[in-house]
Amino acid sequence: MDPFNVRTQAAELLETARDSTAGRAAYMPVGGPGTEMTQTIIALVGGFQLDEHENPGEATVLVLSxxxxxxxxxxxxxxxxxxxxxxxxxxxxxxxKSDATVLLTSVKRRSGLTA
Structure with a gap:
């Protein structure tokens, strides 16, 4: 994979989010269908949110701005x-709480695994 500038992509997504009636935009530079780990850059305009949802695995949110x-x-x-x-x-x-960008990293749970 070629180097990827997260800050540049986040700034572009925030501009897209500001133009969106949903107040958000996202891009997944790592992972996708069929992968266990994904990283998604999410931009949210202040006051908008990702509504309540389940956590399908382990995840962290790194606040970029x-x-x-x-x-x-x-x-x-x-x-x-x-x-x-x-x-x-x-x-x-x-x-x-204000215009914001985050990097969501998530790893899906494997079904059928026991400790």
């Missing part, structure tokens, strides 16, 4: 540029 709130149940964690948030193994949402 702006400020976000990762929430699950009655708990919430704030993250700003450079912060790494561990995504809970539960339903959760991601709210942009």
């Amino acid at each position: 702006g400020e976000v709130e990762l929430g699950s149940g009655d708990s919430a964690w704030l993250g700003s540029e450079g912060d790494l948030l561990d995504v809970p193994d539960a339903r959760h949402h991601l709210l942009a």
Whole structure:
């Protein structure tokens, strides 16, 4: 894989998100269907969010710019540029407190594995 500039892509995605009625844009430079690990750059306009959803595996959110709130149940964690948030193994949402970009890294659970 050729080198890929995450900051440049994140800035471009934020411009796309600002033009979108959904207030968000995303690009997956690593992984895809049939892979266990994916990395996705997500841009969110302030006030927009990724609605509550399940966590299909282990995941982290690295805040590239702006400020976000990762929430699950009655708990919430704030993250700003450079912060790494561990995504809970539960339903959760991601709210942009300001225009923000994040790098989501996730690894799908393998079915049928036991400890």
